[in-house]
Amino acid sequence: MKPLRVALLGCGVVGSQVVRLLGEQADDLAARVGAPLELAGVAVRRLGRRRDVDVDPALLTTDAEALVTRDDVDIVVEVIGGIEPARSLMLKAMAAGKGVVTANKALLAEDGATVHGAARDNGADLYFEASVAGAIPLLRPLRESLAGDRVHRVLGIVNGTTNYILDKMDTTGATFNDALEEAQALGYAEADPTADVEGFDAAAKAAILAGLAFHTRVTAADVHREGITDVTATDVASARAMGYVIKLLAICARSDDGRSVGVRVHPAMIPRTHPLASVGEAYNAVFVEAESAGRLMFYGAGAGGAPTASAVLGDIVAVARNRIAGTRGPEESVYAELPVHPMGETVTRYHVSLDVADKPGVLAKVAEVFAKHDVSIQTVRQEGHGDDAQLVLVSHRASDAALSATIEGLRELSIVRAVASVMRVEGEDTP
Amino acid sequence: MKPLRVALLGCGVVGSQVVRLLGEQADDLAARVGAPLELAGVAVRRLGRRRDVDVDPALLTTDAEALVTRDDVDIVVEVIGGIEPARSLMLKAMAAGKGVVTANKALLAEDGATVHGAARDNGADLYFEASVAGAIPLLRPLRESLAGDRVHRVLGIVNGTTNYILDKMDTTGATFNDALEEAQALGYAEADPTADVEGFDAAAKAAILAGLAFHTRVTAADVHREGITDVTATDVASARAMGYVIKLLAICARSDDGRSVGVRVHPAMIPRTHPLASVGEAYNAVFVEAESAGRLMFYGAGAGGAPTASAVLGDIVAVARNRIAGTRGPEESVYAELPVHPMGETVTRYHVSLDVADKPGVLAKVAEVFAKHDVSIQTVRQEGHGDDAQLVLVSHRASDAALSATIEGLRELSIVRAVASVMRVEGEDTP
Numbered sequence: 001m002k003p004l005r006v007a008l009l010g011c012g013v014v015g016s017q018v019v020r021l022l023g024e025q026a027d028d029l030a031a032r033v034g035a036p037l038e039l040a041g042v043a044v045r046r047l048g049r050r051r052d053v054d055v056d057p058a059l060l061t062t063d064a065e066a067l068v069t070r071d072d073v074d075i076v077v078e079v080i081g082g083i084e085p086a087r088s089l090m091l092k093a094m095a096a097g098k099g100v101v102t103a104n105k106a107l108l109a110e111d112g113a114t115v116h117g118a119a120r121d122n123g124a125d126l127y128f129e130a131s132v133a134g135a136i137p138l139l140r141p142l143r144e145s146l147a148g149d150r151v152h153r154v155l156g157i158v159n160g161t162t163n164y165i166l167d168k169m170d171t172t173g174a175t176f177n178d179a180l181e182e183a184q185a186l187g188y189a190e191a192d193p194t195a196d197v198e199g200f201d202a203a204a205k206a207a208i209l210a211g212l213a214f215h216t217r218v219t220a221a222d223v224h225r226e227g228i229t230d231v232t233a234t235d236v237a238s239a240r241a242m243g244y245v246i247k248l249l250a251i252c253a254r255s256d257d258g259r260s261v262g263v264r265v266h267p268a269m270i271p272r273t274h275p276l277a278s279v280g281e282a283y284n285a286v287f288v289e290a291e292s293a294g295r296l297m298f299y300g301a302g303a304g305g306a307p308t309a310s311a312v313l314g315d316i317v318a319v320a321r322n323r324i325a326g327t328r329g330p331e332e333s334v335y336a337e338l339p340v341h342p343m344g345e346t347v348t349r350y351h352v353s354l355d356v357a358d359k360p361g362v363l364a365k366v367a368e369v370f371a372k373h374d375v376s377i378q379t380v381r382q383e384g385h386g387d388d389a390q391l392v393l394v395s396h397r398a399s400d401a402a403l404s405a406t407i408e409g410l411r412e413l414s415i416v417r418a419v420a421s422v423m424r425v426e427g428e429d430t431p
Numbered sequence: 432m433k434p435l436r437v438a439l440l441g442c443g444v445v446g447s448q449v450v451r452l453l454g455e456q457a458d459d460l461a462a463r464v465g466a467p468l469e470l471a472g473v474a475v476r477r478l479g480r481r482r483d484v485d486v487d488p489a490l491l492t493t494d495a496e497a498l499v500t501r502d503d504v505d506i507v508v509e510v511i512g513g514i515e516p517a518r519s520l521m522l523k524a525m526a527a528g529k530g531v532v533t534a535n536k537a538l539l540a541e542d543g544a545t546v547h548g549a550a551r552d553n554g555a556d557l558y559f560e561a562s563v564a565g566a567i568p569l570l571r572p573l574r575e576s577l578a579g580d581r582v583h584r585v586l587g588i589v590n591g592t593t594n595y596i597l598d599k600m601d602t603t604g605a606t607f608n609d610a611l612e613e614a615q616a617l618g619y620a621e622a623d624p625t626a627d628v629e630g631f632d633a634a635a636k637a638a639i640l641a642g643l644a645f646h647t648r649v650t651a652a653d654v655h656r657e658g659i660t661d662v663t664a665t666d667v668a669s670a671r672a673m674g675y676v677i678k679l680l681a682i683c684a685r686s687d688d689g690r691s692v693g694v695r696v697h698p699a700m701i702p703r704t705h706p707l708a709s710v711g712e713a714y715n716a717v718f719v720e721a722e723s724a725g726r727l728m729f730y731g732a733g734a735g736g737a738p739t740a741s742a743v744l745g746d747i748v749a750v751a752r753n754r755i756a757g758t759r760g761p762e763e764s765v766y767a768e769l770p771v772h773p774m775g776e777t778v779t780r781y782h783v784s785l786d787v788a789d790k791p792g793v794l795a796k797v798a799e800v801f802a803k804h805d806v807s808i809q810t811v812r813q814e815g816h817g818d819d820a821q822l823v824l825v826s827h828r829a830s831d832a833a834l835s836a837t838i839e840g841l842r843e844l845s846i847v848r849a850v851a852s853v854m855r856v857e858g859e860d861t862p
Contacts, residue, residue: 021723025581031646031766032578129576135724137568137576145560145568147463148744150456215462275730278709285728292452292741293566293731297716299706300727310723313579327758335462 004033004320005040007073007098009064009089010080014103014130015042016052017309018077018316029313033320041067052305068093075319077312078102079130083110090115094124099319099328103130103308109204109220112211116332125328127315132205133158133284135307136300137314142212142288143330149290151213154252155426156286157279158205160302161196162228162248164188164282166267169236170245171280176231188282198227202250202265210252210263213288215336218252218263224343226266235421238353238392242381244269245277249426253346260341269351270427277427344401349378349425351394354410355418358389362415366391369409373402388417394425432466435751438504438529439473440495440520441511445534445561446473447483448740449508449747460744464751472498483736499524506750508743509533510561514541521546525555530750530759532743534561540635540651543642547763556759558746563636564589564715566738567731568745573643573719574761580721582644585683586857587717588710589636591733592627593659593679595619595713597698600667601676602711607662619713629658630696633681641683641694644719646767649683649694655774657697666852669784669823673812675700676708680857684777691772700782701858708858775832780809780859782825784851785841789820793846797822800840804833819848825856 006022008015022029022039030036042055043064061067068076068089076093078100080086086107090100095118102108107115108131119126129139133156142151157163161183168179180197183189195201203223210218228248239246247270252263270277275297279285284302289295301307322328356362363380370377375398383390395403410416437453439446453460453470461467473486474495492498499507499520507524509531511517517538521531526549533539538546539562550557560570564587573582588594592614599610611628614620626632634654641649659679670677678701683694701708706728710716715733720726732738753759787793794811801808806829814821826834841847 017723021579025579028581028646029579032764135721136727137572140571140576141568144749145571145742145745147748148452148456148460148746149741150459215459275709278706290566290741292448292737292744294735294738296567296729296731298727298729301725304725306723307725310580310721311576313723314576315579317578318575321761325758327756330752333463 001035003036003038004074004323005038005072006075006077006316007040007067007070008042009068009076009078011042011044011051011055012079013305014079014308014312017305018079018312019055020053021309021313029317032317034324035320037316037320040070040073043067064089065092068098069096073098074323075099075101075316077316078104079312081106083107087111087115091118094118094122094126097122097124099125099323101127101312101315101319103128103312105131105201105204105208109207112219113217120331123328125319125322127319127329129315130308130311132208133286133298134300134302134304135310136284136286136298136302138286138298139212141298142209146288146290146293149292151288151290152254153289154209154213154286155276155289156209156250157247157276157284158250158286158302159196159202159248160282160284161189161193162202163279163284165197166228166231166246166248167280169231169233170240173233173237175233176229197229199225199248199265202248206250206252206263206265209250210261211334213252214254214261214338215333216261216338217334218261218340222263222340224264224266228267231267232421235423238421239269243272244425245272246423247276251426255341255345256347260339262341262343262346264343264346266424268424268426274427344399344404346400347397348400348403349395349397350403351423351425352392352407352410353420354391354416355420356389356391357415357417358384358387362389363391365413365415366393366410369413370395370406372409373406374398375402375406390420434467434469435464435505435754436469436471436503437506437508437747438471438498438501440499440507440509440517442473442475442482442486443510444736445510445739445743448736449510449743450486451484452740452744460748463748465755466751468747468751471501471504474498495520496523499529500527504529505754506530506532506747508747509535510743512537514538518542518546522549525549525553525557528553528555530556530754532558532746532750534559534739534743536562536632536635536639540638543650544648551762554759556750556753558750558760560746561739561742563639564717564729565731565733565735566741567715567717567729567733569717569729570643572729573640577719577721577724580723582719582721583685584720585640585644585717586707587640587681588678588707588715589681589717589733590627590633590679591713591715592620592624593633594710594715596628597659597662597677597679598711600662600664601671604664604668606664607660628660630656630679633679633696637681637683637694637696640681641692642765644683645685645692645769646764647692647769648765649692649771653694653771655695655697659698662698663852666854669852670700674703675856676703677854678707682857686772686776687778691770693772693774693777695774695777697855699855699857705858775830775835777831778828779831779834780826780828780856781834782854782856783823783838783841785822785847786849786851787820787822788846788848789815789818793820794822796844796846797824797841800844801826801837803840804837805829806833806837821851
């Protein structure tokens with residue numbers, strides 16, 4: 001059988017593993033595809049650079065544009081990342097009839113419409129399992145296995161760096177800065193950790209997941225995003241004392257009436273008994289709640305060269321099989337056209353910690369503010385120490401707008417010395 | 432677009448949910464498939480029976496044979512279960528060019544060769560996600576997402592009934608019989624629980640999983656099978672004391688040299704820190720260890736009408752999309768032709784509890800027996816009570832044959848009054 005030829009764009013952490021696996025697993029891959037897979041070329045920025053894998057120098061090129069349209073290329077694998085030149089190269093490849101495999105979450109979340117549109121217009125395959133949660137098979141189950149079901153909610157830990165940091169804070173009592181330094185020393189966090197700790201990476205993944213889960217279009221700009229830089233050791237300890245753990249969650253949910261969706265990334269307390277609570281280190285896990293399937297969880301390595309390459313290879317095999325069969329995989333399915341509602345309309349719960357004067361009547365005044373905004377209180381815990389007291393309240397479900405207004409009202413009370421922390425509580429309600 | 436028409440064989444717990452969802456989700460399904468899905472007919476044993484769902488009486492028929500070959504049928508869904516008449520009906524359907532979706536683990540595990548062979552010979556689709564672990568998307572990830580990876584091991588809880596029983600024994604200290612009675616009262620176990628508690632159900636699923644994971648042919652008869660009826664409250668308590676929990680595991684693993692595979696179902700101790708340890712109630716979870724992807728876990732409802740129907744619907748959508756595209760899904764991939772090695776060659780560890788005479792030299796004699804069979808001991812714990820003592824040993828990894836021979840040798844020692852329990856230990860070693 002005639003080999004299928006793969007052009008690789010980028011030969012960094014993921015790309016070098018793709019090269020290695022295409023070589024080492026050649027026999028298995030050929031058996032699974034029904035034809036050998038061959039590397040046609042590898043586009044890199046600089047030819048002479050040291051790489052983690054031996055690449056035949058004759059395959060290396062700096063001319064990515066020429067590579068993606070070459071007649072002897074069937075499949076283009078994009079692992080450069082970022083918006084440009086990745087987007088232009090993918091569009092060129094699809095226009096030239098190539099199947100495309102990408103790990104590019106930023107591009108899909110920011111400008112998915114263009115890329116998916118090009119796939120549709122050109123009848124080209126576009127596979128992107130590696131763009132979310134690394135090796136965890138998540139997009140294929142959402143797109144295909146659950147195609148006959150109705151997803152209500154996706155709730156997940158989709159950023160390994162922040163999970164490592166929060167896990168360290170939880171298990172050792174470390175501060176955010178100390179945990180971040182450790183993560184950097186171990187290579188889990190980059191020198192500039194902004195994309196991870198401010199939630200940009202998770203927000204891009206949340207946009208992709210929401211689009212697939214609800215068959216609608218969601219972009220990174222639609223995602224309400226809060227990072228973990230303000231999470232203190234006190235917050236973590238307080239959560240622990242109440243049987244919770246703090247995780248950076250990506251939450252994609254239908255509204256109660258099903259007519260809109262909310263997509264958000266923020267730190268939240270979840271009960272220690274929740275399956276996501278035990279996801280430690282840099283692991284990822286995603287919880288999916290569907291009408292018929294019930295609660296499903298997918299767990300695994302969310303990043304790293306080899307795990308991400310595993311997802312890329314799975315997609316290469318799929319595109320290769322499609323080309324042999326003369327067909328293509330499932331298209332983007334955005335028929336639902338559900339609006340993304342603002343964060344204020346999201347229904348959630350708050351954990352609020354207040355520093356208050358320790359005198360009679362304080363709770364009554366605080367409770368009045370909650371009542372004024374129609375937010376009911378689930379639990380209250382008061383701890384006095386001398387003149388001061390700490391008041392910890394957990395609300396019932398209410399709109400985020402009502403909860404925000406409640407916090408504003410509390411700040412205006414003279415008996416409230418400080419709003420020490422405010423954090424959402426998730427994972428206790430089922431749809 | 433011309434509707435795609437579905438013939439349903441069986442209208443019991445799963446079938447009635449398939450009928451309901453085809454109706455309730457009709458608009459969503461049509462949008463996902465690109466054409467409406469219509470119920471063409473439902474084959475049942477008796478027409479007048481009460482069902483969990485309203486079915487148009489005009490659709491009901493007792494003539495399944497005629498239904499599966501009808502010209503107006505595109506997709507045949509088999510949820511009767513068992514070997515016959517399910518097999519004959521599926522073969523007839525595929526010979527008539529229909530796509531087939533089945534939830535029939537028994538048939539696929541016992542005679543997969545015939546059914547997969549018919550799919551290949553007729554160029555027909557055969558999808559079976561619902562046959563293992565209900566709603567958990569597991570087969571599609573193994574077949575497709577991991578198609579570019581090399582799976583080393585699949586380790587899972589694939590039977591909800593036994594997990595419910597063992598979980599009750601662990602959390603309440605109940606005996607096997609009490610926990611079984613409770614499971615029966617709650618509908619988790621059948622009046623005749625043999626298929627579940629003796630491991631037949633899990634063994635069929637293990638055979639299917641091993642075949643997919645290792646691209647080879649494995650039948651139910653190849654699976655080493657031990658049930659949970661001999662697990663005592665003492666075993667459970669002893670495991671708990673040592674930081675373990677007992678689970679009925681299905682384990683499919685390549686041998687160390689990669690040239691053969693072992694497939695087994697038996698109760699085993701796993702560390703409480705293992706992700707499978709926290710899988711409670713009747714839930715299922717499957718751990719997959721792959722070379723590049725690392726450790727993945729899939730968790731969810733392993734049985735029940737609606738969850739299983741969700742998996743069936745996902746497959747119906749896939750077959751329907753394939754028919755519209757004029758193609759078919761991935762074929763069975765058994766190119767590897769790896770032999771299944773006997774249980775004796777499986778490498779594992781044993782937890783052994785002995786009632787011994789409490790006098791000096793006992794441990795030396797016991798250790799001698801282990802040494803004679805080249806089995807090294809990892810930990811020993813001795814507890815004296817009066818004349819008797821209990822000696823608890825955990826071995827290092829050794830062949831099951833060597834471990835069995837060690838137990839035989841221990842039984843022959845006069846200072847060993849009884850071998851109180853022997854159980855394998857899993858989940859501590861990574862490949």
